[in-house]
Amino acid sequence: MLITCPYCGPRDVIEFTYQGDGNRERPQSASQDLDAWNAYVYDRLNPAGDHNEIWQHSGGCRAHLRVVRNTLTHEISSVAFARGDHKSVARHKTEGKS
């Protein structure tokens, strides 16, 4: 399986560490809503089809990536930085090339 890291390019899955279901939403830190915390800590989706996952490029740039992977076919339809605001990184890369 290849994951195309937005920073490093296409790399073998062996360089990545799975960091869990990307659909989980962490409650506000001060929240006392135990049901919400319970859902965040323990509940995981297990879809047969596209799944939103967090992977860390632990053997590369160490960025966390949001990967949409089809659990039936292993097709990866999208990869993005998990933090979502990596425009600066993308720009940095372009500058490096020019």
Next chain:
Amino acid sequence: MSPRRTDSGGRIDRLRTIRFTFDGAPYTGHAGDTLASALLANGVTLFGRSFKYHRPRGVLTSGVEEPNALVTVLRDEVREPNIAATMVEIYDGLTAVSQNRFPSLAWDVSAANQLGGRLLSAGFYYKTFMGPAIGPLKSTRFWMFCEHFIRRAAGLGRAGTAADTARYERMNAFCDVLVVGSGPAGLMAARAAADQGARVILSELEPRFGGSANWSGETIDGMPGADWAARAAGALEGYDNVRLLPRTTVWGYYDGNVLAALERVTDHKERPGKGEPRHRYWIIRAKSVVLATGSFERPLVFPGNDRPGVMLAHAAERYANEYGVLPGHRIALFTNHDSAYRSALALKKAGAAIVAIVDVRPELSSEMRELADEAEAKTFAGHAVVATEGGKALSGIKVQRFDMANGALAGDARSIQADCLLMSGGWSPTIHLASQAGAKAEWNAARQAFLPPKPTQMWPTQQWIGAGAFTGSFSTAEAIAEGRAAGLSAAGGTGTPAALPVVEAAPGDPDPAPVFEIRADGKSFVDFQHDVTAEDVRLARREGFISVEHLKRYTTLGMATDQGKSSNIPGLAIMAEALGKPIPEVGTTRFRPPFSAVSIGSLAAERFGDLRPERLTPMHDWHVANGATMYSAGLWYRPMIYGLSGETIEQAYVREARATRESAGIVDVSTLGKIAVQGPDAAEFLDRVYTNMFSTLAVGKARYGLMLREDGLAFDDGTTWRLAEQDFLMTTTTANAGKVMQHLEYFLDVIWPELKVHVTSVTDEWAGAAIGGPKARAILAACVTGTAVDNAALPFMGIVHGKISGVPVMICRLSFSGEMAFEVYSGAGYGTHVWEALIEAGKPFGLVTYGLEALGTMRIEKGHVTGAEIDGRTTARDLHLDWMLSKKKPFIGSAMMDREGLIAPGRLELVGLISLDNQPLNGGAHIVEALDEANPHDSIGHITACCYSPALGKYIALALVKDGKARRGTRAHISDPLRNRFGPVEIVSNHFFDPDGSRMHG
């Protein structure tokens, strides 16, 4: 002259004679022979004994699908069992032996098994060895009792016990187009792709490129097919962008077009060449794949179809055309379709007499009649073979009139003398790799075969293109056209119409008659290697095993080393008939890797022995040179003790710990995880990560911190130093350094991307030495320059910067040992220099070096926790660290840590134990309230760490005990039946020694 070798023909080198032995008897063959062809040439018909009934078996095929002729190859001390004789290339000195026979192949005592065949039917083991419901051999115990004897009687080759001395290699390869199979389709595909400039790998599991062109007897472009193939392969050798891999089996097809292949580099050589590995394991990443894997001919199922001398039609054709070997002199054929007629003619041309062609079809086409006439063969249309005769070799067959509409036999059986019977039940495309890649095969009623799906129905991760017999296009002309198209398309090219090679081939209809089995008296084998008969399949159906998956497991059909390459479809067809369902509704099982056997050595390749990297501290060599016994802690190597001559481990650590408490000791702490946490929001981040406050920490001070996991359980602890307003140095436990780093990165990247913080692992940048004891401050004062180290300049948890022996150091006054202690950090490259300066300065003060054992002893005396107590199940409260849980702020784990299960009574809590019988305690021993040595039960906890405490003069331990805090001052027992250690203990506070910390505060 060998009895079965033809005078001419074949592609063997008749000028080179090769000598080998089989079951101890010497034989000769020629270069280019396989063990099977060479033995057949010598008139050998008996190759092995069958798995269950020990029936005599010959060779059925000429290739990788061989189920019968399995041998063990001996090389020096190494024996490799279960190799198909059809895949062994002979070399001078080859030593092969047959399998599953006792005492000899010709006279096998277990052959009597077949007389009791009814007893050994499908599910025999399950039914017979379930055992009585009660008694000493109840249920599966009976099976376990009998298993030893059964394993001896039923089985294949015996594995060797000598270590494999061969060398194996792994290779990664990348290409635009991987072509699997080098028959006419594969050769055309490779050429077409290579002409487009694509990087091409062409793999062929046989030694010679060309596939069926090597033996089909067809003419391509006016020359014999074998010559055409040799020329095509030779042309490819001239391409810089083509890599040819003969003797290479592509055995696995994985996600993202990653394929695994095994290259047998030197198995065919007397001795490997210099530097050559035995096998090479290829991991090939291909942009696209052309599957040109061809097809397997199917046996027909009829009584006695396993007798030596019964062979697949194409295999005999191949032995004649490629090896110059006649498998018989009076040959009969039994078929349900046309391709066997070509085989008959080939054998006739090679010199055999064709005594009969028995065809289940009532009408034969005029083309087939002409072929039969040319072969001077008598045809029996609308007939079937109902029996074979002979012992260890075939002597004749019985033929009867057969109505393929209802399977009925009629009339009298007629005997025909023959020493070889060739059968052909149609062809099954070799779809294994496509199936591994997720393709769902589709039943094609005309071809009577499962074909790979159309590309449009493929999963998106599959990027293969099929060509030739693999797709059900069985003619060479079609294979050539499809191969070129596939190669072009795989390389992303568009074809300019060019003339294709012209094929002259015998005519033939590719569609067989839908006949798989002739039902008559006697054992009709479906799976030759596992001795599964047609009756076994029907028995399985009667007993309710109607799904293919159950059928497979119950009868073991298709589960042998050949993985049912020749038996799957006939087995399925018989099951379908028994169920009264069409074949596609019964379904087929999915193929899994590997396609054929893979040597374990090739998978390991150079990776054997202890594969872990070693992590060494900067002072490692010093420790070794100064008498340390090193101990592996994770990947790290750390001094365990610095033993003196004649000391036991306990004597050494007791001496080291005692000396530290009496004067001073120094220990290497470079292995602690160290993470630089920097940025404007670093303090805020640490407040969220740790249970206690760090934003209030003054610059130049350190604080002990505790982390929880999201679920509220304890995660890790350590000190964090504030070096500047926005610059922290976090330390973690040695074992958790990587986990903590990943934890911090996850939160910064995924949860709180708005925080301006950067984390950097600096574990390897710093060398650390902890020096502690009543004289520690005096030793520092004697060697540190540039800063005072007195109580005012360096209070508890204070940090100063100075120099030791000219090297900048950072010193923090903190204590793990409970003594007045300091951690001295320097750049890793100066670690030994600073360490030696400290040792030198400590000499007048009686400074000792101490190792992990003394470190552990002093921490147990102080009751500090480590990974043994922070075990993923304990909370901060369980460890009496609840004083560190800030109520002023949320932190990771704060919401979940007060869940009712985590604050309920009855939890395991940290306590100290003192041995009351003055005997050592054991880690992992259980604690019980009342001792019952005969029937240990009702554990209330367990020991996590133990030692002899020089400070207390007692054997002590830390333990996690149910409601431990409330039990302080009471007695209990340790119960350790495995080590036979039972005895009384007193439960006390985990703070054994200097509980108010007066020593470290000074």
